[in-house]
Amino acid sequence: MDNQVDLKTSLGSLQLESPVMTASGTCGFGRELADFYDLKELGGLIVKGITIDPRDGNPTPRIAETAAGLINSIGLENPGLEGFIEDELPFIKNVNTKVLVNISGHSLDDFRRLAAGLAENDGFDGIEVNVSCPNIKGGGLAFGTDPELVYKITRLVRKEYTGFIMVKLTPNVSNIIPIANSAAEGGADALAVANTLPGMKIDIDKQKPVLATGSGGLSGPAIKPVALRLVYEIAKNDILPVLGVGGIMAVEDAVEYFLAGAKAIGVGTATLVDPYAPIKIKNGLRKYLNNNNFKSLNEIIGLAHKEGANND
Amino acid sequence: MTEVIRNDQIAKRIYLLKIKLNEKKVIKPGQFFNLKVRDGESYDPLLRRPLSVFDYNSVRNEVSFIYQIVGRGTRILSKYKNGDFIDIQGPLGNGFTLGFNENKLVLAGGGMGIVPLYYLAKNLGSDNDLTLCLGAANREVLKPLANYFADLAINLKLSTDDGSFGSQGNISCLLNNSSLGNEIEYDYLYGCGPKPMLIWLQTWLSEEGIPGEFSLEERMACGNGLCLSCSCKTTSGNKRLCKEGPVLPASEVIING
Numbered sequence A: 001m002d003n004q005v006d007l008k009t010s011l012g013s014l015q016l017e018s019p020v021m022t023a024s025g026t027c028g029f030g031r032e033l034a035d036f037y038d039l040k041e042l043g044g045l046i047v048k049g050i051t052i053d054p055r056d057g058n059p060t061p062r063i064a065e066t067a068a069g070l071i072n073s074i075g076l077e078n079p080g081l082e083g084f085i086e087d088e089l090p091f092i093k094n095v096n097t098k099v100l101v102n103i104s105g106h107s108l109d110d111f112r113r114l115a116a117g118l119a120e121n122d123g124f125d126g127i128e129v130n131v132s133c134p135n136i137k138g139g140g141l142a143f144g145t146d147p148e149l150v151y152k153i154t155r156l157v158r159k160e161y162t163g164f165i166m167v168k169l170t171p172n173v174s175n176i177i178p179i180a181n182s183a184a185e186g187g188a189d190a191l192a193v194a195n196t197l198p199g200m201k202i203d204i205d206k207q208k209p210v211l212a213t214g215s216g217g218l219s220g221p222a223i224k225p226v227a228l229r230l231v232y233e234i235a236k237n238d239i240l241p242v243l244g245v246g247g248i249m250a251v252e253d254a255v256e257y258f259l260a261g262a263k264a265i266g267v268g269t270a271t272l273v274d275p276y277a278p279i280k281i282k283n284g285l286r287k288y289l290n291n292n293n294f295k296s297l298n299e300i301i302g303l304a305h306k307e308g309a310n311n312d
Numbered sequence B: 001m002t003e004v005i006r007n008d009q010i011a012k013r014i015y016l017l018k019i020k021l022n023e024k025k026v027i028k029p030g031q032f033f034n035l036k037v038r039d040g041e042s043y044d045p046l047l048r049r050p051l052s053v054f055d056y057n058s059v060r061n062e063v064s065f066i067y068q069i070v071g072r073g074t075r076i077l078s079k080y081k082n083g084d085f086i087d088i089q090g091p092l093g094n095g096f097t098l099g100f101n102e103n104k105l106v107l108a109g110g111g112m113g114i115v116p117l118y119y120l121a122k123n124l125g126s127d128n129d130l131t132l133c134l135g136a137a138n139r140e141v142l143k144p145l146a147n148y149f150a151d152l153a154i155n156l157k158l159s160t161d162d163g164s165f166g167s168q169g170n171i172s173c174l175l176n177n178s179s180l181g182n183e184i185e186y187d188y189l190y191g192c193g194p195k196p197m198l199i200w201l202q203t204w205l206s207e208e209g210i211p212g213e214f215s216l217e218e219r220m221a222c223g224n225g226l227c228l229s230c231s232c233k234t235t236s237g238n239k240r241l242c243k244e245g246p247v248l249p250a251s252e253v254i255i256n257g
Helices: A080-093 A110-120 A147-160 A177-186 A221-236 A251-260 A269-271 A278-293 B073-079 B111-123 B139-149 B169-174 B197-207
Strands: A009-011 A015-016 A021-022 A044-050 A062-066 A070-071 A096-106 A126-130 A164-169 A190-193 A197-202 A215-219 A241-246 A264-265 B003-012 B014-020 B030-038 B049-052 B055-057 B064-067 B085-092 B104-110 B129-136 B155-160 B188-192 B210-216 B230-235 B237-239 B248-249
Touching: A021 A278, A044 A080, A062 A215, A070 A197, A070 A221, A080 A096, A080 A110, A080 B014, A096 A110, A096 A164, A110 A126, A110 A147, A126 A147, A147 A164, A164 A177, A177 A190, A177 A221, A190 A221, A215 A221, A221 A241, A221 A251, A241 A251, A251 A264, A251 A278, A264 A278, A269 A278, A278 B248, B003 B064, B003 B139, B014 B139, B049 B064, B049 B073, B055 B111, B064 B073, B064 B111, B073 B111, B104 B111, B104 B169, B104 B197, B111 B129, B111 B188, B129 B139, B129 B169, B139 B155, B155 B169, B169 B197, B188 B197, B197 B210, B230 B248
Parallel strands: A021 A044, A021 A264, A044 A096, A096 A126, A126 A164, A164 A190, A190 A241, A241 A264, B104 B129, B104 B188, B129 B155, B188 B210
Antiparallel strands: A009 A015, A062 A070, A070 A215, A197 A215, B003 B014, B003 B085, B014 B064, B030 B049, B030 B085, B055 B064, B210 B248, B230 B237
């Protein structure tokens, strides 16, 4: 196998040795995957979302399986900002790949405080801002559905933190372009597209929802076409560099995202089925590029736009 | 991929699956494997299925599981035939506490919770005094499971909800054994079974002042501590059943937490 193929890529200011990252919530804080392989094999790690205070998460059952999909309602179980800095960051400092810390807030001030708290520390490479959580003051609607709130959150995080900022967008909007533009105007460096889709499963024997919380976020192959299209739309509008996330199980899925214009990809649910999935996808990518006579990953990024669609 | 060498029905909807491992493993009683069942190349079902170890033959390098068909995954699993290959991950989890000597140990299993107790009973030192209290809904479920334990030198007590096999009642009547005329003062209890049984056991252990541990079950996705699906509330914080569990100290578990 020819190893000369160049897999290097970047998400704006964030340089990646290879384009496969692990999505937040599917790789813990890195310790568990380190039992399987050297983390430097990954382009980067986006660790479990943290909140200001520690959270126990939702009652169980927290997951339900659906057709080629997984609905989760973990409820952001995490050690909180202080716990993260004390117990997890020392490990992360020694991880030999790019690490992004995912932050989740339930108010604008939560995001500001999280960014400020992280900014006082080093040992990680950037922040991923999760705007898919409910805005408590806004009646529980996700921040990420309102362009103005996405702008405000990004602006607040940018004021506190000078490093790399990626905003993770929710797919649950009728038009994602204004939201993506808001994140750009607020000072984001990149966008992660997308998050889970709201979904539900009902147990027909017990006649009630499977998840203790009723509904949750759908991930896995079931949502890939949805997220892929959003990546394509944002790339077409050339707003910010995009990390493509959603249902990437195998190299073919990853290639589709690159062709749609993603600069890098996040593997999530696949890692839960096979911890080696991100590595297999990376190796498969090398093979794909080789077999198709490309010298570098860069050559295929956005290639699907060249011919485009009939009405592009 | 590992080879299926047996997958036979032993009772209604209950199967014994035996797999030949590719390499020698150290497998502790109470540990589990995460099996990927597949319909061809489809991503459906998507997740692995956790099955606790029923038995392990380290000489032949064969691991056995007993499972009940409860949904699509186990239904597809039941169609695997000898010579088929299956993708398995494990052993996973912590397993039961071993190393007791000259103790009076009681193993309490309810329904499919009986399964992990077999390999446990085989691995507890023979100088211990073992009592096995096994309960299930009816004869059809209990008899084939209980039969496996017959060759182990243990005190076997059986009960069914409908009285069709063993005494009628549940685990409580087997442990509250004054009615049986031979009160045993147990040193330690291992429990595995449905939540109502574990709730009862937890109270009983605390009243009797007996320490013990439970093997617990929760909907699980990764089995590797990544997703936090199988989080269990305990008096010392959340524990991941796939990583810190599935066996946890009986006194610490918050069962309906």
